[in-house]
Amino acid sequence: MQASPSHVAGPTEQPLLQDTVGGLLARIARRWPDRPALVVRGQQIRLDYRGLHAEVERVAAALLALGLAPGERIGIWAPNRAEWVILQFAAPMAGLVLVNINPAYRAHELAYALNHVDCRALVLPRRFKTSHYLDVLIELAPELGDAPAGQLHAERVPGLREVIVLDDEPVPGARRWTKLAADDAAMAHLRAVQATLSADDAVNIQFTSGTTGAPKGATLTHRNIVNNGWFVGEAMRLTEHDRLCIPVPFYHCFGMVLGNLACVTHGACMVIPGEGFDALATLETVAEERCTGLHGVPTMFIAELAHPRFAEFDLSSLRTGIMAGSPCPVEVMRQVVERMHMAEVTIAYGMTETSPVSFQTVPDDPLERRVDSVGRIHPHLEVKLVDEAGATVPRGDTGELCTRGYSVMRGYWNDEANTRTAIDAEGWMHTGDLATLDADGYCRIVGRLKDMIIRGGENIYPREIEEFLYTHPKVLDVQVFGVPDAKFGEQACAWVKLREGVQATEAEIQDYCRHHLAYFKVPHYVRFVDAFPMTVTGKVQKYLMREAMAAELAARRD
The missing domain is CATH 3.30.300.30 (ANL, C-terminal domain)
Structure with missing residues (x-):
């Protein structure tokens, strides 16, 4: 008997959400205005959904008041802070495209990112740990101190006009986040812009690379990331009563989509333990904030479990979370379930170009399946495994994983050639990952075509x-x-x-x-x-x- 083909399609009973990112936040704020939305311990910030929505609207209107136009790009180059979350919702609410910039970037990487997408504005703190962001920017744009705010003309980053600093200490030529203002006219302008937005508009650019080595800007829409956040939260069984600890970085889909958007789509609370990962701060946050969920890559969970003060913390409030980013050792998963009380922890697989998740385990899956696989296909998505000739391989055989559906990016920013290479004429995103599918639809990632x-x-x-x-x-x-x-x-x-x-x-x-x-x-x-x-x-x-x-x-x- 011939094996069935390695081709699976997710369920479609639940319709796709049609919200824009800003519309989503507004809808959730109307439904649960008094529920906690955002806790940022290092900044001593606590906002309910009413307060978060009001702050997002203020910033969105203020950005338009600076002269930024819908469709233009605004970069954020910062660690995990409250302002990152606010801008994640404010930029798309204003019709702007948020550009995620890795906080670890140095000068030439920053210049490439800003110039490749013609970034008009950049939001950044003065420094974080050993990264002196402002000094690096001034290295690229020494004109900053001489130019009036909003009139920057720098040779190495010629598209950049606005620099917005998160710290309250003034910087010549830059604006301060806390001084961004929106009057009635600005709010009216924001309302008018919102009326023109579509769920299919580009909303986010995240940099990824391929075999050419030059970073490419994966361009994602409202529909891409809102729905992926929704279905990720559904697999975790999130509700408005959950509190998710998010120590993974926001510049990556893990923090931004699997963390922030998974929470907001379900009215749950985003809990941010610190600007960067720290095992002790994460444990303290989970215990003191009574978090019900925790995200992390395996190395984060390993560091938490191995911390000398681990036994001091009551983690009994935990039940769920996501471990992703790299393969999970079985013993680590067992300890997370047993010692951290995360009986419903899930594994997820995806890539930036697919918003990102395509496969995810669910709490009902046996522990063995949550270790030896990345789960089953997400709703409204389709996956096939193909050989070098493009033919679908039989179940159990290894093939390149290709994804099709709502989650596939619009394309690489200003890069038609690489977009056509990645997404074929039938809409399949070729991931470059080698995988197998078993008879029950569980997927195992076994290697990579690329050398990533x-x-x-x-x-x-x-x-x-x-x-x-x-x-x-x-x-x-x-x-x-x-x-x-x-x-x-x-x-x-x-x-x-x-x-x-x-x-x-x-x-x-x-x-x-x-x-x-x-x-x-x-x-x-x-x-x-x-x-x-x-x-x-x-x-x-x-x-x-x-x-x-x-x-x-x-x-x-x-």
Whole structure:
């Protein structure tokens, strides 16, 4: 008997939501005005849905009053703060496109992001930990201090006009978030703009990379992210009585969609433990705020479970949450269920280009299925696994995972060629991930067509690092790949061929990267080689490099 094809379609009984992001918040605020909406412990901010909606409206109207026009891009380059959440709803309410910028970016990465989407405004704090955001921006736009607010003309970021600083200390040439104002005329303008918005309008740009190494701006609509947040929350069985602790970053879909939008679509409360992940702060927040849900990548849960003060905290309020971002070790999942009381924890799989979730486990799934699979297909989505010729493979066979449905992005911003490569003529998004589907529709991710490295939930694209290292005067050739790591899942490793007659050290290469790239992209291992393993046709064989490094590291541990 021939096996059925690896093709599944999600249920469609629940209709898709037709809300815009701003319309969603308004609807939820009318339904549950007095329910807690946002708790940000570090800033001592507590807002109910009435208060959150009022603040979002104020900021949305103020942005339009600055002269920003619907369809223009506004970037946010900041860690997890209340203002991030407010802008997540205010920008689309004003018809603007929110551009998520990784807080770990350095100057050349920031410049690329701003210029690629022609960002008109940028919201940022002065600093966070060792990242001095304002200093980096001034490096790109030294004219900032001389230009009146709203009249910035910088050569390296020519589209940027407005800089909005989250701190209250004045910055010459920039505006202060706390001083953004909206009068009656601005509110009337906002109402007029809202009447023109469609759920199919672009609302968000998130940067992702492919084999070319150049970051691409995945462009998502209201419909994409509102519905994905809704169905994620449905799988978690969220209600207006839930309080979700969100230590994962907002610039990523995990925080923004699986966290914030999953909460708002269900009237639940977003609880933010800090600007960046801290295991102790997360445990304190869950216990003191009586959170019912907790999100994290496996390394976050590992850090929480291993914290020396773990036993001090009453986590009995927890029941649900999402573990995603990289494969979950079975023992970690068991400890999360048993020691953290998260009996209904779910696993989710997706990618930025699909808003992001396509598969998710549900509380009724046995624990084994929540570890050995990423669950079953989400509603209103369709997935098939195909071979190299594009034919659907039989159940149980490995194929490339392709997704179709409401969640597929509009495309890569201003990049038709890469959009056509990623989304075929029939609307299938080719993910580059290798997977299997079993007879019950459970999906297992078994590998990647692309060489993307996942380090503790952060996506690292080797070609981007390789292209940067080619700018080092001593580097002749370089190959970057991932090697297994007990703590982070994977670490980046660079094999480097030096130019003739020069010498370099591992620290020298790492320092060169550290000054120009986000910390998680800096190769953890650097090896100097005379040649790379190649096929007879001249193609580099990264899998052989990976095997060699894994063997070296294993021998070192022994």
